[in-house]
Amino acid sequence: MKARIAVVHGPNLNLLGSREPQVYGSTTLAQIDEALRRLGEELGVQVDCFQSNHEGALVERIHAAARDGTRFVLINPAAYTHTSVALRDALAGVSLPFVEVHLSNVYRREKFRHHSYFSDLAEAVISGCGALGYSLALRFAVERLMTKPAD
Secondary structure, three states: OOEEEEEEEOOOHHHOOOOOHHHHOOOOHHHHHHHHHHHHHHHOEEEEEEEOOOHHHHHHHHHHHOOOOEEEEEEEOHHHHHOOHHHHHHHHHHOOOEEEEEOOOHHHOOHHHHOOOOOOOOOEEEEOOOOHHHHHHHHHHHHHHHHOOOO
8 A cells, every 4th residue: 555645735736837936936836746646656645635725624634644553744724824823733643744835935025934843853854945945855754754664
C-alpha cells in the first residue's frame, strides 16, 4: 500500500492563475494538484489534494488525515498562516509531520506576513519558490517517510 500524503490549500488559493500573478505566478491550483499527483506516482506515494476558503473545513480535513492513513501533510495555510490558532491546534493535535508551503517569499512582503502560527511545528518551511515549492515539499516528505518507518 502506498504512503498517503495530504496536500491542504487554504483560502483564496482557488484563484491561483488569475489572482495577483506578479506575486503568486500564473500556474493554477488545478495544475499544481495535477503535477503533485503525477510526481507522487513517480515517487510511489498517493497524493490527496484539498482546498477550502473556510477555516473549519480545513480543520476537519486535518482531523480526517489522522484517521485515513495519511502519513504526511503539505499545507499552504495562505492568509490563515498569520491568524489561525485553530489550524495550528489541529496540526498539533493530529501529530502528523507537515511542511508549510508558501508560493511567495513572505519575508519580502508586508510585515504582518512575517509571522506564522505554523513554522515552529513544521518539519520544514518552503517559501518563495512559486509552484515549485510544492514539488520540493513533496520530495522532502517522501524522503522523510523513507527514512522513518511507519509506526
